[in-house]
Amino acid sequence: MxxxxxxxxxVGEFGLIDRLMARVKGDDEPSxxxxxxxxxxxxxxxxxxxxxxxxxxxxxxxxxxFDRRFTPMSYLGIKVIAASVSDIAAMNARxxxxxxxxxxPRNVSLEMLESLYDGxxxxxxxxxxxxxxxxxxxxxxLSMSVTIIxxxxxxxxxxxxxxxxxxxxCVTGDLGASYxxxxxxxxxxxxxxxxxxxxxxxxxxxRYVIDRHLKPEARLDFVDILEELRVRPSAMIDxxxxxxxxxxxxxxxxxxxxxxxxxxxxxxxxxxxxxxxFMQDVDMYAFFGGEDYELLFAAHPDDAQKxxxxxxxxxxxxxxxxxxxVRALSADGQIIPLDGSGGGGFDHFxxxxxxxx
Amino acid sequence: MxxxxxxxxxVGEFGLIDRLMARVKGDDEPSxxxxxxxxxxxxxxxxxxxxxxxxxxxxxxxxxxFDRRFTPMSYLGIKVIAASVSDIAAMNARxxxxxxxxxxPRNVSLEMLESLYDGxxxxxxxxxxxxxxxxxxxxxxLSMSVTIIxxxxxxxxxxxxxxxxxxxxCVTGDLGASYxxxxxxxxxxxxxxxxxxxxxxxxxxxRYVIDRHLKPEARLDFVDILEELRVRPSAMIDxxxxxxxxxxxxxxxxxxxxxxxxxxxxxxxxxxxxxxxFMQDVDMYAFFGGEDYELLFAAHPDDAQKxxxxxxxxxxxxxxxxxxxVRALSADGQIIPLDGSGGGGFDHFxxxxxxxx
Numbered sequence: 001m002x003x004x005x006x007x008x009x010x011v012g013e014f015g016l017i018d019r020l021m022a023r024v025k026g027d028d029e030p031s032x033x034x035x036x037x038x039x040x041x042x043x044x045x046x047x048x049x050x051x052x053x054x055x056x057x058x059x060x061x062x063x064x065x066f067d068r069r070f071t072p073m074s075y076l077g078i079k080v081i082a083a084s085v086s087d088i089a090a091m092n093a094r095x096x097x098x099x100x101x102x103x104x105p106r107n108v109s110l111e112m113l114e115s116l117y118d119g120x121x122x123x124x125x126x127x128x129x130x131x132x133x134x135x136x137x138x139x140x141x142l143s144m145s146v147t148i149i150x151x152x153x154x155x156x157x158x159x160x161x162x163x164x165x166x167x168x169x170c171v172t173g174d175l176g177a178s179y180x181x182x183x184x185x186x187x188x189x190x191x192x193x194x195x196x197x198x199x200x201x202x203x204x205x206x207r208y209v210i211d212r213h214l215k216p217e218a219r220l221d222f223v224d225i226l227e228e229l230r231v232r233p234s235a236m237i238d239x240x241x242x243x244x245x246x247x248x249x250x251x252x253x254x255x256x257x258x259x260x261x262x263x264x265x266x267x268x269x270x271x272x273x274x275x276x277x278f279m280q281d282v283d284m285y286a287f288f289g290g291e292d293y294e295l296l297f298a299a300h301p302d303d304a305q306k307x308x309x310x311x312x313x314x315x316x317x318x319x320x321x322x323x324x325x326v327r328a329l330s331a332d333g334q335i336i337p338l339d340g341s342g343g344g345g346f347d348h349f350x351x352x353x354x355x356x357x
Numbered sequence: 358m359x360x361x362x363x364x365x366x367x368v369g370e371f372g373l374i375d376r377l378m379a380r381v382k383g384d385d386e387p388s389x390x391x392x393x394x395x396x397x398x399x400x401x402x403x404x405x406x407x408x409x410x411x412x413x414x415x416x417x418x419x420x421x422x423f424d425r426r427f428t429p430m431s432y433l434g435i436k437v438i439a440a441s442v443s444d445i446a447a448m449n450a451r452x453x454x455x456x457x458x459x460x461x462p463r464n465v466s467l468e469m470l471e472s473l474y475d476g477x478x479x480x481x482x483x484x485x486x487x488x489x490x491x492x493x494x495x496x497x498x499l500s501m502s503v504t505i506i507x508x509x510x511x512x513x514x515x516x517x518x519x520x521x522x523x524x525x526x527c528v529t530g531d532l533g534a535s536y537x538x539x540x541x542x543x544x545x546x547x548x549x550x551x552x553x554x555x556x557x558x559x560x561x562x563x564r565y566v567i568d569r570h571l572k573p574e575a576r577l578d579f580v581d582i583l584e585e586l587r588v589r590p591s592a593m594i595d596x597x598x599x600x601x602x603x604x605x606x607x608x609x610x611x612x613x614x615x616x617x618x619x620x621x622x623x624x625x626x627x628x629x630x631x632x633x634x635f636m637q638d639v640d641m642y643a644f645f646g647g648e649d650y651e652l653l654f655a656a657h658p659d660d661a662q663k664x665x666x667x668x669x670x671x672x673x674x675x676x677x678x679x680x681x682x683v684r685a686l687s688a689d690g691q692i693i694p695l696d697g698s699g700g701g702g703f704d705h706f707x708x709x710x711x712x713x714x
Binding site: 035036039040041042043044045046047049050052053054055056057058059061063064065086087088090091093097099100101103132133134135137138139140141143145147149150152154157159160161236237238253 | 509610
């Protein structure tokens with residue numbers, strides 16, 4: 001990925017932190033928000049009076065969440081920030097400060113880490129987050145653990161637990177693309193292993209789904225959209241583990257059931273083409289693929305239609321009584337249980353980030 | 358460590374989080390501080406109006422920071438919280454909420470994680486921290502990344518950069534014990550490897566230094582002491598990498614030099630005995646051993662003497678002009694440079710947590 005390989009050991013731990021923080025230059029400089037950035041025992045920032053603090057932590061670990069051979073370091077930086085910003089957005093809050101703990105193996109160079117931080121800096125700028133500090137340590141696999149703190153007015157916060165029977169279920173963007181991208185990357189990895197280094201993959205036709213997997217975008221823009229439209233969903237969650245898992249979270253915590261119209265699920269044409277290529281059901285990509293980082297929310301029908309009409313979401317189903325369970329209705333009228341009551345069957349998809357389910 | 362071995366996979370990711378959060382029961386229940394605990398996309402808490410937020414992140418990784426065979430899981434939980442609380446205390450702030458990202462290898466059982474969380478719960482209770490959430494993922498080595506957010510009034514905060522020429526340098530507690538404990542554990546590990554599982558180590562005579570290494574205490578109590586005595590140090594840092602490293606941080610950031618009287622360094626008799634046993638210089642344990650988690654601070658002579666007189670610190674030296682450098686003065690009048698100007702010589706000690714210096 002980089003021609004030059006400077007061992008991290010040549011600059012030492014504190015030199016490394018200086019070098020990396022220089023990539024996010026100014027982020028930890030004293031400001032209205034940041035009273036004291038990195039370089040002390042802890043960073044100091046100023047919370048906004050009258051706002052609640054929203055905190056989330058996410059880890060990305062090499063070999064579990066990503067394959068470094070197929071992931072440009074700058075993309076990794078983008079992804080690790082986006083994944084946490086997505087959690088903040090799902091609370092209808094806005095991110096403010098971030099810290100990162102890096103575990104660095106010997107085969108990662110200073111240049112690679114600088115590229116990682118370029119991605120982090122880009123994502124931080126995109127989402128208006130300030131990186132105020134962190135920790136670096138050696139480790140066997142590259143690991144990144146990000147904590148982001150955001151803020152929201154108490155009345156704006158949206159939890160998973162607020163969905164009401166009769167609400168409509170909506171998703172932003174399109175689904176399953178990240179899983180489609182993962183499929184393509186896995187195929188390319190296999191080809192590379194079989195054909196050796198001379199194999200040159202042509203990733204361009206699948207660029208959209210690959211990018212959705214490698215450098216997802218958090219839907220923080222949707223928090224602005226909700227504010228503009230003066231809509232507050234009754235429940236919201238980000239789609240990191242797959243639509244089925246997220247639906248179950250909302251339904252369990254809200255004490256409700258749900259029916260999803262499979263024919264309403266939004267897909268990009270490239271995602272459909274990948275599913276066709278692998279002779280797989282594209283709907284399953286949406287339900288169990290994960291890492292789309294779109295938002296699933298429940299809202300009063302008037303609100304849902306307002307957002308859908310403005311082109312910012314699609315309505316995929318309805319919140320029902322708890323007794324209905326959590327299910328999908330296919331175009332030909334088949335009922336597909338999504339709450340495990342059908343005895344599973346899709347378990348082989350698994351959820352990314354789960355400890356070996 | 359535990360007779361029973363329930364694979365983590367049997368409870369799944371969300372079951373695991375429920376099981377673990379039950380060990381810190383109540384911590385993430387809604388309260389004046391915690392508006393929404395774990396179980397949503399992010400946790401929500403209320404910052405205290407008029408206070409600044411102080412944030413720190415620390416990672417502990419198996420094989421880098423600890424050897425699981427010699428570290429009871431509950432101690433690890435205590436240590437990972439204490440290390441971050443120590444950073445907050447070094448800012449003269451008090452911790453409030455914490456998140457943890459866990460990387461879990463297959464050979465770690467549910468019981469072991471529950472024991473880890475018992476340690477985390479105990480430490481959280483000790484320091485008045487509420488664990489509000491986190492992330493779990495599979496990984497090759499056990500890793501824990503903790504973020505703690507604390508608070509302080511702006512006028513109470515103490516940075517590294519405030520030391521003034523003429524201030525006295527002080528440390529709390531005693532030094533070098535953690536390194537002495539590590540030496541004993543390394544010796545026992547070697548014996549165990551040579552003599553096999555039948556070898557039963559007698560750790561009791563060295564319990565103090567072993568405990569100082571395995572389950573250190575953060576000196577949050579010293580923040581209370583400073584408040585009671587109405588003393589605000591001019592600069593403060595926690596001793597995690599060794600006195601020499603911390604002294605250099607304070608001096609570099611304050612633009613000053615320092616002279617430490619070696620004969621004033623405080624040691625426990627057990628620490629001295631271990632150094633004698635290994636025919637090592639106990640002073641080097643203090644300067645380069647690390648992980649003591651005591652506090653090093655600079656203060657106006659009147660303030661320093663007030664704290665020392667009350668028995669809460671010892672005065673070990675004086676802040677000098679920058680031109681003096683950072684140095685130690687031995688009992689026989691020898692000058693030992695601590696800022697690397699002497700060409701090193703102690704580099705083999707290394708700093709724990711540094712990426713392979």
